[in-house]
Amino acid sequence: MxxxxxxxxxxxxxxxxxxxxxxxxxxxxxxxxxxxxxxxxxxxxxxxxxxxxxxxxxxxxxxxxxxxxxxxxxxxxxxxxxxxxxxxxxxxxxxxxxxxxxxxxxxxxxxxxxxxxxxxxxxxxxxxxxxxxxxxxxxxxxxxxLGFPLDLTQPTFPKKVTLNEKLLLILGEDSKKRIGIAPFAAHESKMYPLDLMERVIKTLSKDYKVILFGGGKKETEILDSFQNKYKNVINLAGKLSLNEELDVISNLDLMLSMDSGNAHLAAMLGIKVVTVWGVTHPYAGFAPFNQPDDNCLLADRNQYPKIPTSVYGNKFPEGYKQAAGSIAPETIINKIGSIL
Structure with a gap:
């Protein structure tokens, strides 16, 4: 040095x-x-x-x-x-x-x-x-x-990675646009109800290649069931290293995520991100980087006036666990359609 x-x-x-x-x-x-x-x-x-x-x-x-x-x-x-x-x-x-x-x-x-x-x-x-x-x-x-003022308004992002043979074999080589979906979060109160998420996946898979992200045995089983039911749906849970997952994310056209880690992984790579919010709220400062505010789809505060109930989603009053379910599947599908 x-x-x-x-x-x-x-x-x-x-x-x-x-x-x-x-x-x-x-x-x-x-x-x-x-x-x-x-x-x-x-x-x-x-x-x-x-x-x-x-x-x-x-x-x-x-x-x-x-x-x-x-x-x-x-x-x-x-x-x-x-x-x-x-x-x-x-x-x-x-x-x-x-x-x-x-x-x-x-x-x-x-x-x-x-x-x-x-x-x-x-x-x-x-x-x-x-x-x-x-x-x-x-x-x-x-x-x-520390004496290093930063301007975050003109960001640059890495180029998308050229996928290796293993990843191309898993994803398939067709011209369909790729949507990543990460339906899980650390707390259930931050998740979109899985029955509604299945409706989103079913509809999107008719026009797009849907790539599912998750981890752990239970999540993998749920995502496998979606993959087995619908064409153009691929479950990556448990199949790739973090490096390989980042390679795939860099090749997505859009990531649909909860208020959770995958939203930030996609955002740091310059990928368009749509987030679904339950008992947490972007006002706490955790919206993904460089994304339009209206890409955050929020639970209905008329129905759930105490949102945000916590910063991390670990605290919420009775009846709030399924707050994200107040967002209609069509709202998510239409938002993604308008972006792509």
Missing amino acids: TNSQKHILVIRLSAIGDVAMVVPVLQALTQQYPEVKITVLTRVFFNPFFRNLKNVSVFEADVKGKHKGVFGLYKLARQLNKNNRFYAIADLHSVLRSKVLKKFIRCKRFVSIDKGRKEKRLLTTGKLFKQLKKTHQRYADVFDA
Whole structure:
């Protein structure tokens, strides 16, 4: 590293959507400040997210194994200190782990994200209902505070990947437009009811190639049942590595997702995204990057006036679990049709 090259450690350990949201911000940073070198401290699973970024490398944090607890974090900091001299640390996570690490890593410049916890609490308790600062901007604000103001309004995205033989064999080589559908989320209250989602899949599969995303035994079985019922439907759950999934996503014409990780994976690759929202709401700041506001399809607040009931979908009053079901399947189908 030259004397003029400033090396920034970026900390964001989880979760999948939050880490994916870092990518467009780092893309802007590395383009607008090509002299900056970035090391991202995150879980090894997320390494492929950063594959298209110049001057960015990933350092693995194994917080459930060798880097667990205070002593594990001390060992992690020693490894980081050994070969690096950081100009600054951008803490995009701001949890106890990153605060402990801060004490051990040799670096005086340290800025943590302002998560806006107070205003998010007002939003989810019905005392405020307006668009809060978006998470991407909160990340960008950290770099601004470190002396690297960012413009996120003119993003560039990687070119779509040329699919290898294995992926072409799975997807088939026809001229149909490809729609990815990721019907699952961490909490059921963020999901579109599966019986309604089946109606969406059935209709879309008449005109488009529908590619289903998910993971785990139960999700795979549900998606397999859709694949077996309808022509032009392909279930990818459990068949591909994350790298291969990203290759496929980069070749989609559109991704239909819940308020969940797949929306952010598609958005970071510059793919059009339609999101379905249950008890959460884009006002909390987690809408996918660079997408029109009206691509967020929202549950009916006349019927469910307490939405958003929580930021992550883990808390909701009785009767709210199926809130996303207040969006008609035709609304989703027509929205996708109008975009494509």
